Amino acid sequence: MEHDFSGLDPSAFERMCAALFAAEGNHVREFARAGQLQHGVDFLVEQEGGPPWLVQVKLVRNERMPISVLRSAVLDLQSGLITMKAQKAVLIVSVPIPAQVRAQLPHVPEVEIWDAARLDALLQRQPRVRNAYAAYVSSTQTFDSLLKGKAPTAEDQGATLVVELESVQAGAKSWKQYEELCVKILNFGFIPPLREPRVQSRSHDGLDRRDAIYPIGSGHAFWDSVKYQHSARMVVVEFKNYKTPIGQKEVESLQQYLMSSAMRSFGIICSRTHPSKSALKARRRAWMASSNLILFLSDLDLQEIVRARTDDQDTSRVLESQMEDFFITLVP
Numbered sequence: 001m002e003h004d005f006s007g008l009d010p011s012a013f014e015r016m017c018a019a020l021f022a023a024e025g026n027h028v029r030e031f032a033r034a035g036q037l038q039h040g041v042d043f044l045v046e047q048e049g050g051p052p053w054l055v056q057v058k059l060v061r062n063e064r065m066p067i068s069v070l071r072s073a074v075l076d077l078q079s080g081l082i083t084m085k086a087q088k089a090v091l092i093v094s095v096p097i098p099a100q101v102r103a104q105l106p107h108v109p110e111v112e113i114w115d116a117a118r119l120d121a122l123l124q125r126q127p128r129v130r131n132a133y134a135a136y137v138s139s140t141q142t143f144d145s146l147l148k149g150k151a152p153t154a155e156d157q158g159a160t161l162v163v164e165l166e167s168v169q170a171g172a173k174s175w176k177q178y179e180e181l182c183v184k185i186l187n188f189g190f191i192p193p194l195r196e197p198r199v200q201s202r203s204h205d206g207l208d209r210r211d212a213i214y215p216i217g218s219g220h221a222f223w224d225s226v227k228y229q230h231s232a233r234m235v236v237v238e239f240k241n242y243k244t245p246i247g248q249k250e251v252e253s254l255q256q257y258l259m260s261s262a263m264r265s266f267g268i269i270c271s272r273t274h275p276s277k278s279a280l281k282a283r284r285r286a287w288m289a290s291s292n293l294i295l296f297l298s299d300l301d302l303q304e305i306v307r308a309r310t311d312d313q314d315t316s317r318v319l320e321s322q323m324e325d326f327f328i329t330l331v332p
Contacts, residue, residue, distance in 0.1 A: 005094040007137045013059040023126040040076035054089040131167040158310035170243040178241035182270045189305040189315040193220035212237040222316035232266035240271040251282035258292040267294045
């Protein structure tokens with residue numbers, strides 16, 4: 001079993017199951033509990049053109065659910081089908097149910113039993129629900145560690161950052177969330193030797209509102225080379241939460257702020273995917289014309305930076321490998 005649902009509370013587990021139904025294209029309606037015979041029903045699932053499904057959800061803290069509880073749940077749902085004039089019910093259990101246990105349950109064809117294996121498959125098919133589940137578990141673990149007086153480990157922080165990055169939707173509506181998350185990832189990966197950034201407000205559209213400017217500290221081989229070989233006392237970073245690859249315009253936007261005489265000749269563009277060919281050509285022109293060096297960080301690169309930091313490895317390797325590739329392939 002890939003996921004251990006015991007980290008959820010019963011309410012969160014129920015909401016996760018309801019979200020899976022919604023993600024599959026169904027309408028989920030909360031069951032009216034007050035003054036109504038429930039028959040164990042937690043919520044209803046309405047499909048277009050048909051009667052609703054009854055859904056009962058059970059979170060199990062142990063590895064196995066008692067067969068008596070399963071039997072009672074199946075019979076409750078059978079009664080609910082008759083009373084509520086429904087045609088199908090689903091019993092969702094958070095642990096695996098072996099075939100020999102299923103064979104001992106009442107035979108009610110209208111009641112399906114979904115166990116942890118079925119939930120795993122649905123989570124794989126619905127990444128947004130999977131990411132929300134992972135974020136909830138991670139945040140709960142972080143709160144627990146704080147309550148116990150323990151600071152979150154680098155591994156805890158890294159896992160949270162990766163989940164948050166996967167959860168942010170590309171596009172104008174999420175520009176601020178993406179920018180703030182990128183700053184957290186860069187801080188996590190590069191401070192020190194970089195120092196705390198200065199974030200500047202800008203008047204562009206909602207996709208790239210601000211720059212982050214990182215002063216470069218001393219004592220690290222890669223960043224010392226950036227400082228002295230490329231005349232850069234700071235790193236200028238822009239964030240492009242585009243649904244499509246960035247192009248020439250975005251590179252030229254950053255290049256306008258780079259200036260070797262001001263010791264600002266090194267820039268980074270964070271975007272969701274790898275840059276387009278026009279962006280790569282614009283980067284080459286920026287170098288040939290002004291010796292301004294621009295690197296690109298996609299979601300995959302940001303995730304690699306997080307993993308390197310979590311594994312206590314040198315995060316600058318992500319930038320250095322891209323820089324080496326740029327100079328190796330550079331032609332007049």
